[in-house]
Amino acid sequence: MVAAPSSGQGKTTVATGLMAALRxxxxxxxxxxxxxxYIDPGYHALATGRPGRNLDPHLVGEERVAPLLLHGAEGxxxxxxxxxxxxxxxxxxTDGFASSAHVATVTRTPVVLVMDVAGQSRxxxxxxxxxxxxxPEVHVAxxxxxxxGSARNTAEIERSLERAGLPVVGALPRDDRLATPSRHLGLVPVAERDDPARLxxxxxxxxxxxxxxxxxxxxxxxxPDLDAAPWRPGREVxxxxAFGQRRPVVAMAGGRAFTFRYAETEELLTAAGCAVVTFDPLTDTALPPDTRGIYLGGGFPEVYAADLAANRALLHDVRAAVSRGIPTVAxxxxxxxxxxxxxxxxMAGVLPTEAAMTDRLTLRYPVATAAADSLVTRAGERVTGHEFHRTLTSPMAGATPAWHIDGEATGFASPTCHAAYLHVHWAGHPGLAQRFADAVHxxxxxxxxxxPAARPPDPGDGGQVRDPLRHHGDRETGPGLIDFAVNVYDGGRPEWLERALRRSLERVADYPDPAPARAALAERHGRRRGEVLPTAGAAEAFTLVARLRAWRRPVVVHPQFTEPHVALEQAGHHVTSVLCRPEHGFGLDPADVPEDADLVVIGNPTNPTGVLHPAELVHGLRRAWRLVVVDEAFMDAVPDEKESLxxxxxxxVAVIRSLTKxxxxxxxxxxHVVAEPEVIRALAALQPPxxxxTTAVDAMVATCSAAAAAEGRxxxxxxxxxxxxxxxxxxxRGFDVVASxxxxxxxxxGEGAHxxxxxxxxxxxxxxxxPGLGGDWVRVAARPADRTRRLFAALDAVGPAARTATP
Structure with missing residues (x-):
């Protein structure tokens, strides 16, 4: 055994190096x-080429320590x-229960002390x-x-130890390259190191x-020899x-974010007839095929939260599996x-709780009592375990707790899911493994x-759409085509706007000043200047909103301009889509918006349906904890801007406007964005300088003039x-048209008309x-009558085929 007088002496360095040197x-x-x-055994495994093992009398019972040592050391x-x-x-x-000395005693193992001698001698x-x-029962050998440090000081230390009857079996010089990086819960796991083999x-x-x-x-x-038999998982479960039957798959989380699990857990499940298959929540997009159980062990998801959240496909798959009753231990x-x-x-959203990092370290070595019958426990059953974390979860109202620890209810338990902070070594409590395996079978x-089914090829987009959410109307146009795809007003620009745009070029040598635009926009909308923020189009506004807060459940009402959805995903959020359906005229049913949504984005009028939602409906979406963002990019086209907020x-409520179309x-x-002053200040703090x-500022000022008001109408x-x-x-011509x-x-x-x-x-x-629309729908821009007649002529030419394809 490699031990030490205290932590920080270099046990991991010497023990791991000794394993590698002997190998x-x-x-x-x-x-x-x-x-x-869990972390040190990861380094041991890399050094030895065998699984790293834990010996803990508290977790497994004193009587199992020697058998587990013999099991791990077999061969x-x-x-x-x-x-x-x-x-x-x-x-x-407990008078040293579960200490190194305790384990050395029950395994009859000689001890070598590692001592950091920097700044010391005799x-x-x-x-x-x-x-x-x-x-005396512990043999320090x-x-x-x-x-x-110096050879002279080292010789002094060695002489003093020889006088004490303790031989020196090695002396490691200082070497900064041997430093192992650490963070909030100790060393960085070996799976997260860039080149652990070299270390x-x-x-x-x-x-x-x-x-x-x-x-x-x-x-x-x-x-001396041990009078114990090696531990055998097949004797515990x-x-x-039946013989020859295909083993049910237990999906076990691994990779850089999930590095904490005991080797005996997999061995017990295998002995109980399961096939353990490791998956990586950071990179795999689905659970392993034929999964019938899920084991999510420990690790550092807080370090990889954004990456885990970005893997939406797997989060959806895990949520679906756990929700439908796949046995799950977490x-x-x-x-x-x-x-x-x-x-x-x-995250997956299976449990009704939110988690966050704190400054407080929870470290305890408790005896826990099962709160109820569950997937792996029976009410009143007692187990030993450990907790080691800096996160906290919000209370799970109405949920059955997993454990009672020191008078505190903690975790979540049901007949199919058991989730808690407590780590339990199943070698010490094999009944938990047996119940889980039984449920898996x-x-x-x-x-x-x-x-989703692949979309049909699009001749206007190189035969395919690489990212549907990023596909815009300007990709549809091309030489020789009459443009009904882009929503830009087909009538040119008024002379007063042309003059303003040209004048702006005289000042492009100076940095732009948005203050005149803010003042003009505030006056136009009857708002204070502190309630308006000019932006580089609506796209920048959506990006700022996406970064405004750590949104827990952002919702985008679809079908809708996809830029808000993209901005939220780029900011690391998982977006919940609420669909407005054609059978209801693409109107929104407010009951479809999840009550816990803290951000709701809705277009008014909406792109591409053209539906104008009543202002009262949008009012009804407001909650004390929620920001409602209304995209009024096309409100200029609504006479008298009816239903505008x-x-x-x-x-x-925040309203986003665009002048471009x-x-x-x-x-x-x-x-620009119009909202409460505190929202505007927070958005402005995120906006790049x-x-x-300057051209955009002058355009905003010009389009707020009296001449612009008349022209806009x-x-x-x-x-x-x-x-x-x-x-x-x-x-x-018999086509379905949404009132716009x-x-x-x-x-x-119809399919194929496009x-x-x-x-x-x-x-x-x-x-x-x-989202929410199929290939039988198209959006057609309003154009002057002469152009529209050419559209009708083309429809008449292809109309029979198109109408035949219409469901």
């Missing part, structure tokens, strides 16, 4: 660790045990002698000096050079299932992964939902006429890239 010398080595720690020439804390430090109040011998004499190799080389391996092997050979990190959110990043295999001072300036990114160009009336002509003609208040209409022309129209020189906007 390099041709020995088969097994690595073991006193205590519950090895030498076993190296790394101690925990100081040699005699154990569970508080006092090292006094400490070592005291450690050796404190408990030698000392390794760590971080030695292990260096440790092995240093130990081989500076420690007496022959002397250490002689100490190991002097250990009963195999379920310990600590697993509990966080099944929660609604972790530090604001959306009885479960129906989980079937991962099929991905831009002039209302409503708590929890109504004023035919999509190349000038000009938009000078993001709004004229444009709205013109659009209404064009749209009416378009709707009437489509309806007369926007400068476009959504029409159901490419057929392109073949006749007409570009319309495919609608199957909007």
């Amino acid at each position: 390099s010398a041709g020995h088969e080595v097994s690595g073991h660790k006193v205590g519950p720690d 090895a020439d030498v076993a190296v045990i790394e101690g925990v804390m100081g040699l005699h430090d154990g569970r508080l109040g 006092s090292v011998a006094a400490v070592a002698l005291g450690m050796a004499a404190y408990a 030698g000392v390794v000096l760590n971080r030695v 292990i190799a260096h440790l092995g080389e240093r130990v081989a050079r500076h420690l007496d391996l022959d002397a250490l092997l002689s100490i190991a050979r002097a250990a 009963v195999a379920v299932g 310990e600590c990190a697993g509990l966080l992964y099944l929660s609604a959110s972790l530090d604001g990043a959306e 009885a479960a129906t295999p989980h079937v991962t939902a099929a991905p 831009v002039r209302e001072r409503l708590a929890g 109504h004023w035919s300036i999509p190349g000038v990114r000009a938009g 000078w993001s709004v160009s 004229d444009r709205a009336r013109a659009l209404a006429r064009w749209r009416g002509h378009l709707e009437e003609g489509l309806g007369r 208040a926007a400068p476009f209409v959504l029409a159901r022309l 490419p057929m129209l392109r073949a006749h020189g007409i570009a319309v906007r495919r609608a199957d890239t909007f």
Whole structure:
């Protein structure tokens, strides 16, 4: 055993290096660790090429320690045990129970002390002698000096130890390259290191050079035989299932975020007739095929929260599996992964709790009592375990707790799911493994939902849509095509706007100042300047909103302009989509919006349906904990801006406007947000300096003038006429048309109409890239009558085929 007077002396460095050095010398080595720690055994496994094992009397019972040592060391020439804390430090109040000395005693293992001697000389011998004499049943057989300095001081220490009867079996010089990085819960796990093999190799080389391996092997050979039989998982659990039957799959989380689990857990499940298959929640998009059980162990999901949240496909699959009753055990990190959110990043959402990092370390070694019958426990059953975390979860109202610990109810338990912070070593409580395996055998295999069907090829987009949420109307146009795909007003720009744009070029040598735009926009909307923020188009506004808070459950009402959805996903959020359905005229049913949504984005009028939601409906979406974002990009096209909220001072409501379409300036990114002053201040704090160009500022000022108001009303009336002509003609030809208040209409022309129209020189906007719509829908921009007649002529030419394809 490699032990020490205290933590921080270099036990892990020496023990791991010794394992690597002995293996390099041709020995088969097994690595073991006193205590519950998962991280050090990971380094041991890399050094030995065998699973790292834990020896913990508290977790498994004193009587199982020696059998587990023999099990782990089977076939090895030498076993190296790394101690925990100081040699005699154990569970508080128990006279050293579960200490390194306790394990050394029950396994009859000689001890080598590692001592950091930096800044010391003869006092090292006094400490070592005291450690050796404190408990005569513990055989301290030698000392390794760590971080030695000058040869003269090292010789002084060695002489003093020889006088104390303690041989020095090695002296490691200081080497900063041997430092192992740590963070909030100790060392960084080996699975997260960039090049752990190189570190292990260096440790092995240093130990081989500076420690007496022959002397250490002689100490190991002097250990007496143990009168115990090796632990056997097959004696602890009963195999379920008939001979030759296909083993049910238990999906066990692994990878960089889930590194904490005991090797015996997998061995017990395998002995019980299960097939354990590891999956990585960071990279795998689905659970393993035929999964019938899920085991989510410990790790560092808080370090990888954003990456875990970004893997939406797997989160959905896990949520579906657990929700439909696939037996699931989740310990600590697993509990966080099944929660609604972790530090604001959306997790699987299976458990009604939110988790967050805190400054407080929870470290305890308790006896826990099962609160109720559950997947793996029976009410009143007592187990030993450990907790080690810096996160906390919010109360799970109405849920059955997993455990009672020190009078506190903790965790979550049901007949199919058991989740808690408590880590339990199943070798010490094999009944838990048996019950889990029994449930796995009885479960129906989980079937991962099929991905959405591939979209039809689009001749206007190179034959395919690579990312539907990023597909915009400008991708549909091209040489020789009449443009009904882009929503830009088809009438040119007024002269006063042209002059303003040209004048802006005279000041492009200066950095832009958005203040005039803010003042003009505030006056136009009847708001205070502190309630308006000019932005580089609506797209920047959506990006700022996405970064505004750690949204727990952001909702986007679809079909909708997809930019808000994309911005939220780019910010690391998982988006909940609420669909407005064609059978209800694409109107929103407020009851479909989840009550716990803290962000709701809705278009008004909506792109691509053109539906204008009543202002009262939007009012009804407000909650004290929620921000409602209303995208009024096409409100300029609504006569008198009916149903707009831009002039209302409503708590929890932000309105986003864009000038690009109504004023035919999509190349000038000009938009703005109108909201409460505190929301505007928070958004402004996230906005990059000078993001709004001088040209955009001048465009905003110009379009707030009296001349612009008159011209804007004229444009709205013109659009209404064009749209009416378009709707009437489509309806007369038998196509379904959604009643629109926007400068476009959504029409159901049938599958195949989109490419057929392109073949006749007409570009319309495919609608199957909007969530909730299929390939039979297209969006058609309102255009002057002469152009619309050419659309009708093309429809008449392909109409029979299109109408035949219409469901």
